[in-house]
Amino acid sequence: xxxxYSLDLHTLxxxxxxxxxxxxxxxxxxxxxxxxxxxxxxxxxxLSRAEALAQVESAxxxxxxxxxxxYGIPFAVKDNIDLAGHPTTAACPAFRYIxxxxxxxxxxxxxxxxxxxxxxxxxxxxxxxxxxxSPYGACANVFxxxxxxxxxxxxxAVAVAAGLVSFALGTDTAGSGRVPAxxxxxxxxxxxxxxxxARGVVPACRSLDCVSIFALTCDDARRVFDCARGRDPADAxxxxxxxxxxxxxxxxxxxGVPRSHQLEFFGDADAERVFHRAVQSLEALGGTSVxxxxxxxxxxxxLLYQGPWVAERLAAIKDFFPAHSGEMDPVxxxxxxxxxxxxxxxxxxxxxxxxxxxxxxxxxWGQIDVLAVPSTGTIYTRDAIASEPVTRNTRLxxxxxFVNLLDLAAIAVPAGFRxxxxxxxxxxxxxxxxxxxxxxxxxxxxxxxxVPLGATGxxxxxxxxxxxxxxxxxxxxxxxxxAHLSGLPLxxxxxxxxxxxxxxxxxxPLYRLYALAGTRPAKPGLVRVAENxxxxxxxxxxxxxxxxxxxxxxxxxxxxxxxxxxxxxRPVKGFVCEVWAVAGAQDISSCGGWRxxxxxxxxx
Numbered sequence: 001x002x003x004x005y006s007l008d009l010h011t012l013x014x015x016x017x018x019x020x021x022x023x024x025x026x027x028x029x030x031x032x033x034x035x036x037x038x039x040x041x042x043x044x045x046x047l048s049r050a051e052a053l054a055q056v057e058s059a060x061x062x063x064x065x066x067x068x069x070x071y072g073i074p075f076a077v078k079d080n081i082d083l084a085g086h087p088t089t090a091a092c093p094a095f096r097y098i099x100x101x102x103x104x105x106x107x108x109x110x111x112x113x114x115x116x117x118x119x120x121x122x123x124x125x126x127x128x129x130x131x132x133x134s135p136y137g138a139c140a141n142v143f144x145x146x147x148x149x150x151x152x153x154x155x156x157a158v159a160v161a162a163g164l165v166s167f168a169l170g171t172d173t174a175g176s177g178r179v180p181a182x183x184x185x186x187x188x189x190x191x192x193x194x195x196x197x198a199r200g201v202v203p204a205c206r207s208l209d210c211v212s213i214f215a216l217t218c219d220d221a222r223r224v225f226d227c228a229r230g231r232d233p234a235d236a237x238x239x240x241x242x243x244x245x246x247x248x249x250x251x252x253x254x255x256g257v258p259r260s261h262q263l264e265f266f267g268d269a270d271a272e273r274v275f276h277r278a279v280q281s282l283e284a285l286g287g288t289s290v291x292x293x294x295x296x297x298x299x300x301x302x303l304l305y306q307g308p309w310v311a312e313r314l315a316a317i318k319d320f321f322p323a324h325s326g327e328m329d330p331v332x333x334x335x336x337x338x339x340x341x342x343x344x345x346x347x348x349x350x351x352x353x354x355x356x357x358x359x360x361x362x363x364x365w366g367q368i369d370v371l372a373v374p375s376t377g378t379i380y381t382r383d384a385i386a387s388e389p390v391t392r393n394t395r396l397x398x399x400x401x402f403v404n405l406l407d408l409a410a411i412a413v414p415a416g417f418r419x420x421x422x423x424x425x426x427x428x429x430x431x432x433x434x435x436x437x438x439x440x441x442x443x444x445x446x447x448x449x450x451v452p453l454g455a456t457g458x459x460x461x462x463x464x465x466x467x468x469x470x471x472x473x474x475x476x477x478x479x480x481x482x483a484h485l486s487g488l489p490l491x492x493x494x495x496x497x498x499x500x501x502x503x504x505x506x507x508x509p510l511y512r513l514y515a516l517a518g519t520r521p522a523k524p525g526l527v528r529v530a531e532n533x534x535x536x537x538x539x540x541x542x543x544x545x546x547x548x549x550x551x552x553x554x555x556x557x558x559x560x561x562x563x564x565x566x567x568x569x570r571p572v573k574g575f576v577c578e579v580w581a582v583a584g585a586q587d588i589s590s591c592g593g594w595r596x597x598x599x600x601x602x603x604x
């Protein structure tokens with residue numbers, strides 16, 4: 001059973017705006033759908049209906065003051081991520097503790113109005129790609145229960161694919177945010193390492209861990225990503241989001257594929273056919289296929305479990321392991337215990353080897369904008385995994401294990417169905433900070449595939465405007481200052497038109513910013529002044545020229561598209577406001593920008 005309507009963000013947001021749905025009903029319908037499925041091993045801990053409704057009430061009060069970008073959107077988190085006052089188990093009952101604080105990445109989503117439903121099952125201590133290594137039971141594939149769901153973020157992926165929540169957080173060290181997405185026909189975003197805070201997450205390999213996002217569409221994943229990301233000074237591996245300046249998909253682009261003899265499907269002809277169809281789809285989107293040497297990538301992948309990085313898994317539970325290893329899953333215990341054979345010398349030698357491989361891999365990025373690989377080379381039944389758990393798990397990581405070691409961003413996108421009715425996915429990979437570019441291309445590819453959302457049978461919702469193909473230069477730069485900023489309510493008007501974020505910057509100190517009264521969602525007005533001007537935060541987006549006209553046509557008075565001067569003196573098209581509209585309006589220029597004003601509305 002699923003809810004009687006799609007839980008994708010586009011559908012829910014429109015239903016809320018039209019008044020045909022409210023968050024209370026969504027919570028009730030989600031709870032009913034979960035109860036109807038019985039014990040499907042998706043959940044380790046669920047919040048009560050009363051706790052979920054308390055979140056709704058809190059979000060409504062705040063949404064009435066400032067529009068929240070994820071208002072009323074139900075979500076789940078993997079049970080190695082902390083929620084204050086609730087248990088964290090990492091799928092090991094003996095490890096269970098009650099969290100003192102909520103992980104910052106979860107708190108950012110709650111602050112954006114999302115409603116947390118519960119915590120999901122996983123391969124114990126996030127060690128595995130199968131979804132079968134949990135004492136809470138194995139999550140079944142949503143299309144055929146004989147097959148694995150993929151792991152380690154199995155419960156999060158199944159919860160989204162089954163239509164129980166709109167999105168979910170997982171973690172990804174070796175592919176745990178991508179493999180289960182592929183096996184359950186959903187999107188899995190593995191962001192650039194450090195863009196989402198990993199504080200409050202039980203580590204697997206702390207230097208490599210990423211919080212991942214499962215969603216029904218790439219546009220949904222983008223909205224969640226833009227709300228969840230943010231520099232966390234208390235996380236040593238956190239980094240600031242500075243969008244990549246290199247070419248991004250949206251027009252002509254070059255995509256790499258492994259040379260034919262380096263493609264590995266482990267004898268699975270069905271998986272091979274789906275991948276070759278996906279390559280044809282990328283070409284139809286304006287891509288040029290480039291065969292690359294994949295050997296340095298696979299050599300890098302082998303370091304993750306065959307090298308001393310496995311010692312990080314032991315470091316994460318070094319106090320727990322000696323006393324409780326007998327209470328762990330046997331396969332997980334074997335993997336973690338194997339770390340004891342590595343020395344400090346091994347760790348340094350492996351680090352040197354990684355840097356040498358990084359140099360070899362970097363040569364590929366001079367030839368391509370994005371790397372396209374199968375999300376996995378094959379899929380296994382649960383019985384097959386039980387009979388050979390380590391070797392077959394290793395095969396599932398052939399196209400995933402190198403990504404975090406090389407500091408790359410990746411997104412798994414549904415690519416279609418095999419002849420046996422199981423889904424298969426393609427993974428798009430780019431250098432660090434190329435996340436938005438991947439999301440743009442992923443959305444276009446997903447729409448071309450024509451597959452339904454997860455296992456819900458629901459077709460992908462119509463885009464507000466079709467993404468437009470063209471060359472990289474056939475684009476218009478536009479500066480946005482208010483509700484179109486990343487993560488804010490109208491950002492979808494940009495992303496639906498294939499726009500991509502190219503810079504976060506400020507205007508020249510020539511402007512004043514005002515909070516306009518009576519606008520919904522709330523909007524600011526940017527006015528150029530002759531004196532006492534200020535530099536105001538803006539984002540510069542690049543939009544296909546063919547989509548620019550429809551965007552401008554939808555801009556309501558008193559706003560308009562004019563010319564805005566950036567802090568480097570460059571003029572770009574951007575949002576401005578007619579002077580008459582700011583008479584009596586609150587001057588919020590001292591906040592430095594609309595986002596800061598929303599966070600501290602009384603500061604100016």
